[in-house]
Amino acid sequence: MKIRTLILAVAQIAILHSAYAAGATLNFVDLADGATVTSPFKVKFDVKGMEVKPAGDMTVGTGHHHLLINAEALKEGESVPFDETHLHFGKGQTETELKLAPGKYKLTLQFANGAHQSYGPQASKSINITVK
Numbered sequence: 001m002k003i004r005t006l007i008l009a010v011a012q013i014a015i016l017h018s019a020y021a022a023g024a025t026l027n028f029v030d031l032a033d034g035a036t037v038t039s040p041f042k043v044k045f046d047v048k049g050m051e052v053k054p055a056g057d058m059t060v061g062t063g064h065h066h067l068l069i070n071a072e073a074l075k076e077g078e079s080v081p082f083d084e085t086h087l088h089f090g091k092g093q094t095e096t097e098l099k100l101a102p103g104k105y106k107l108t109l110q111f112a113n114g115a116h117q118s119y120g121p122q123a124s125k126s127i128n129i130t131v132k
């Protein structure tokens, strides 16, 4: 009986670790794929499976949000560039206000660790929107 309990405990730890390895689920809040918005507009970020921490914090299972404008999700381990199409939310912010000229845009949420290294496309979410 005791060995069985131990095996169950080890199996549960293994499941917890694989959950970390599987990474995070990213989502935009209140902004659907295909939505039409008027600039400026609010963009809210949600992450499940990982915790938001400010940049610099390298705690396992944590990171911060990035919003990519017309840019592709980054490979795991790749550094998120610092430019006008890769916005960092290194204070741990979970929302922002975007000002964009009228047109069609692809918005991508990308979760990355405290050193701005991407958790990969599996920790990203892309939607297409139209700004009126």
Ligand SMILES: [Cu+2]
Residues within 6 Å of the ligand: 055, 064, 065, 066, 080, 088, 089, 090, 112, 115, 116
């Ligand atoms: Cu960053």
